Amino acid sequence: MPYAVALANKGWAQACRDDRSLALGLNTHAGQLTNAPVGEAVGIDAISLDAVLS
Numbered sequence: 665m666p667y668a669v670a671l672a673n674k675g676w677a678q679a680c681r682d683d684r685s686l687a688l689g690l691n692t693h694a695g696q697l698t699n700a701p702v703g704e705a706v707g708i709d710a711i712s713l714d715a716v717l718s
Contacts, residue, residue: 681717690716 667686670679680687691699696711703710 677717687713687717 667679667683670683670686673679674682676690680690690713691697691702693711693716696716697703697708698711698713698716700710700712702708
């Protein structure tokens, strides 16, 4: 429930900036993969999570 409240109150981007554990749940953004281990496993380039949240 705390994640849902944070997302509702702050929006997804700010909530993820404020809580790294929530941010680690973000696997894709705007058609790009943000999870490097998944990208390596399937041969897809991934963008860094920090780049998405900056």
